[in-house]
Amino acid sequence: MISVPVSPYCELARWTLDRLAVAYDEQCHAPVFNTLAARRHRGGRSVPVLNVGERSLLDARQIIDFYEQRAPVQLRLYPADAALRAEVRGLVDEIHDGLGIAVRAWAYAHQLPQRRSTTRSWLYRAPLIERLIVPLAYPLIAKRLGSGLGLHPGSVREQRAIIDASFAKLEARIADGRRYLVGDRLSAADLALATLSAPATLPPEYRGPLPTFDELSAAMRAEVEELRAHPVGRFALRLYAEERDPAAA
Numbered sequence: 001m002i003s004v005p006v007s008p009y010c011e012l013a014r015w016t017l018d019r020l021a022v023a024y025d026e027q028c029h030a031p032v033f034n035t036l037a038a039r040r041h042r043g044g045r046s047v048p049v050l051n052v053g054e055r056s057l058l059d060a061r062q063i064i065d066f067y068e069q070r071a072p073v074q075l076r077l078y079p080a081d082a083a084l085r086a087e088v089r090g091l092v093d094e095i096h097d098g099l100g101i102a103v104r105a106w107a108y109a110h111q112l113p114q115r116r117s118t119t120r121s122w123l124y125r126a127p128l129i130e131r132l133i134v135p136l137a138y139p140l141i142a143k144r145l146g147s148g149l150g151l152h153p154g155s156v157r158e159q160r161a162i163i164d165a166s167f168a169k170l171e172a173r174i175a176d177g178r179r180y181l182v183g184d185r186l187s188a189a190d191l192a193l194a195t196l197s198a199p200a201t202l203p204p205e206y207r208g209p210l211p212t213f214d215e216l217s218a219a220m221r222a223e224v225e226e227l228r229a230h231p232v233g234r235f236a237l238r239l240y241a242e243e244r245d246p247a248a249a
Contacts, residue, residue: 002049006121012060012195013048028125077188091189099166100196106159107199110220117215124209167232194239203240
């Protein structure tokens with residue numbers, strides 16, 4: 001699996017594989033360098049890319065779908081009921097393409113000026129050549145990444161509004177006290193919410209190199225604390241605490 005290990009999309013793939021006890025080799029790369037590695041495995045600019053031999057799976061949703069067909073019934077992440085399955089699929093797409101993108105942009109808008117902690121997260125288990133180049137090329141990589149994400153001076157406020165709207169919608173869903181977003185068992189929607197909101201909630205069980213609270217700016221720390229205290233933030237943190245350990249499966 002080609003990854004940028006701090007990426008919540010890669011964490012979604014990791015959680016899926018760990019839950020099924022699938023052995024995999026995670027090859028970690030810094031942003032920009034991940035594209036070169038992914039192309040060697042028939043991928044593109046985004047990660048994760050998982051080479052399963054006969055083909056490559058090009059994002060976390062493809063990885064979930066591939067193993068969904070091969071998983072024991074009790075570990076599948078989509079309900080057998082067609083209506084519930086469609087509900088889960090809709091939530092996964094909404095979180096993957098909406099909340100997850102907003103959280104990623106919000107986090108980078110805060111973190112790109114924090115050169116030391118961002119470099120640390122990018123170089124986690126990276127090849128030696130990247131560990132030599134990235135500290136020197138950081139301004140260029142940060143500029144390219146910021147441009148790719150469409151970041152500008154108002155990005156933190158703009159993306160936080162999207163996050164808040166998504167959290168409000170999800171809060172209405174869980175207001176009845178349910179333990180999972182759909183049905184009475186863990187689904188792909190729960191994994192998507194927990195992982196793709198993680199840069200805003202900083203769950204201790206996250207398997208990638210998120211920044212520590214001490215590394216956050218005062219402004220980002222205050223927002224993280226707000227989002228962790230939100231009912232949806234608490235819901236996501238509980239999912240990590242109760243479900244992230246593969247032994248729970």
